Amino acid sequence: MTQHKLFMGLEDDRLLKPFRQRAGLPAPGADMGGWYDDSADFHFDPKDLSTVNWHGYIPGHSFGQYVSGLSRYVAATGDEETRAKVRDLVVQYAETISPRFFAGYLLPAYTYDKIVIGLIDAYRYAGVEEARDALDKVTDAVLPSLPDKPLTRQERRQRPYSSEAEIWDEPYTLPENLFLAWRLGLGERYRTLAVRYLQDEALFDPLARGESPLAGRHAYSHVNALNSAIQAWYATGDEKYLRAARNGFDFVLQQSFATGGWGPNEQLIGPDDHETLLKTLTSTHNSFETPCGAYGHFKIARSLLQITKDPRYGDSMERVLYNTILGAKDTTPDGKTFYYSDYSDTASKFYRDELWPCCSGTFLQLAADYGISAYLREGRRIYVNLYIPSTLSTDIEGATVQIRQETRYPLDAQVNFLVTPGQAGQFSLMLRIPAWAGPASRILVNDRPAGVAARPGAFAELDRIWRAGDRVTLRLDITPRLEPLNAAHPEVVALLTGPLVLFPIGHSEIQMTRAQWLSVRRRGDGHWAASSPTGERVLKPFAFIDDEPYRLYGRLAES
Structure with a gap:
């Protein structure tokens, strides 16, 4: 069952139940189970892990991600049934919004962040106008429950708390989606909030200086926070944030497994730590938080690729794609979710014990994003980043262009393109040549040598007047x-x-x-x-x- 089909089949009442319950409204329908329910069962005692109960951990936490993933599917396919479901969910969710939901809520920033991207995507991709008012309403509702600044976990521990889980909130991830809301014209308040939650002193300032503060930090949320640095750079023009994003991503690459995964036991490590990865091969099965990690990784790598046109970021995306998320077990209708990839010496594939964890949401979003990761556009240049069977339809200077990609890559070394412009026209097709490609790699146009070198670690530019029926063949030397x-x-x-x-x-x-x-x-x-x-x-x-x-x-x- 595909991710899209699974979530289309979930009843609205089940998805909305925790919001209705916490608003004091009638809440028909079955419980989702696991993390998602509004339940008093959740219990976490760091001194006695045998008593942990995750049921009701973060009620409704992934709702926004589900709405986001379905909205992105609408953008990719134009499917009207999915659009209608997104609209129904947003309209019904808006009826439940009140400060009551966040009162006593363990992770208000965490869940608000996901609701923000869900409403943004419903608005921009599915055309749900009601999402705009819902975003304003939920922002008003959550503000009394948010901290005054982007607290680190160490800082949060210095303040009063009733549960260890409260320490795990992630206000430092908020700026990314708040800046996006501002860039979409949804209000100046979102830029102001985004700036408030930029974690400059503890994260972005040292990263911009080339220093790593990442050791011991929660892996996914801090890699995902690099996307806030990217959005801060777009919003403010401050080069500090771009340096922080680039340096931070490089630090992550330095501590990655061969698969591209990182963060064993959901912890990042320092640049001078050469032993932790080795120890994890015999000490843990929780090697890489896969759907969440791959989602955050794809976002930051895609942004850096768009900004710099450095193909090594595409190489990184490709590695994570084929060696992590494409091998994940499918989410089941009852909420069993693939969470960790296991890279130990006694490895196996397994589901997380708890139903509907965070990775159930990012899995859906990531599955909908393959198209935007495969191709990039800049002026008269079309960049091919991922070699996957697909069709790109775009326009260049008012003329339509379609590029169809056929391949069994990476099981096969050849990638075929059929170029179909609406009329003959000049533009550049940019093919990413992976850094590992051997010297026998070749590019052909209409079965003749293209006259362009397939240089490893570069984009090969095919700049020509294209006509309907032109064919491009990329043959990569794989050893x-x-x-x-x-x-x-x-x-x-x-x-x-x-x-x-x-x-x-x-x-x-x-x-x-x-x-x-x-x-x-x-x-x-x-x-x-x-x-x-x-x-x-x-x-x-x-x-x-x-x-x-x-x-x-x-x-x-x-x-």
């Missing part, structure tokens, strides 16, 4: 390669082919020479094999792993 865990542990390696990490199947230790690792050969779709000292070892990309045991890393033996 196996090894990547170490980090510079301190070159003997701990992952095997990649193109953007795909190949995971050894089984939990038994794997130690091979470089030649043995690189002897890997494809045996079929999603199935590779290498010759090890103990016999043939099967390896698979993440998306092809089902319930079998696997591991991410092996050891490099001396030749």
Whole structure:
């Protein structure tokens, strides 16, 4: 079942129930369960984790993300049934808004942030005019419950609190969507609020100086906060925020696994910490908070790609796409959600125990965003960032242009494009050549050499007068390669082919020479094999792993 179909099938009454309950209104329909319910069952005692009960943790927390994801589907497809559901949800939600919802609420900034993006997307993508008034109304309702500044968790701990969970609120993520509301013309108040919650002293100032304050910080929310820096740069023009976003993202890349995932146990690490990642291979199964992490990663990488046109950001998106979220287990109708990717030496795929956690919302948003991540436009240039079967319809200087992309990449090394302009016209097609691409990579136009080099780590520009029926062929040179865990542990390696990490199947230790690792050969779709000292070892990309045991890393033996 697709993410879209799943959420279209959820009854409005279930989605709206916690809001109606907290407003004192009739609340028909079944409970959603898990985090989503309005329940007094939630209990968290850091001194006795055996008593934890997550039921009712954050009532209605992901509603805004569900509305956002459905609205983005409308933008991508024009589907009227989805548009109608978005409108119904927004109109009915607006009837429940009052300060009562946020009174005594554990994470008011966290849930308000998600409601903001849901209402923004309903307004701009689904054309729901009522979302504008609803945004003003919920902002009035939440303000008495928000802190006066973007408190860090350490600062929040210095203030009175009744539950450990109150420490986990994330006001420092608010500026991104508040700036977006302001940029859409929804009111000056949103710019003012956004500026109030910029975490300059604790986060953006040191990042802008090239210093990392990330060690020990909650992983997803602080990577996602880099998107607030991007929006602050757009809104204010202050280069500090762009430097902070770029440096912060680089610090994240430095501590990433070969898959592109990061934040084991939802914690970031420092730039000089070379041991934590290694220890997590034997100490945790919670390696990467996948739907949330991939969603935040895609947003910041996409923005930096748009601003800088540096293809390494596209390389990063591609790596996260194929090695994390595309291999996630589907959300089930009862709310079981894939949450963590497991990169341990005894890894498996599993659902989080609690129903409808945060990743249920970002999974839907991310699934709707593939199109905007695949292509970028700037003037007469069309950038192809992701090689996925798709069709782009756009216009250049008033003339329509359609580009159809056909490929089985990365299982196949060839990508085919059919260019169909409404009339002959000149523009540039920019193809991202991954940094790992080998020297035999080639570009053809109408079966002839394009005369443009496929230089790794660059965009190849095909600037010409295009006519209907023109064909472009990109052939990437893909060869196996090894990547170490980090510079301190070159003997701990992952095997990649193109953007795909190949995971050894089984939990038994794997130690091979470089030649043995690189002897890997494809045996079929999603199935590779290498010759090890103990016999043939099967390896698979993440998306092809089902319930079998696997591991991410092996050891490099001396030749």
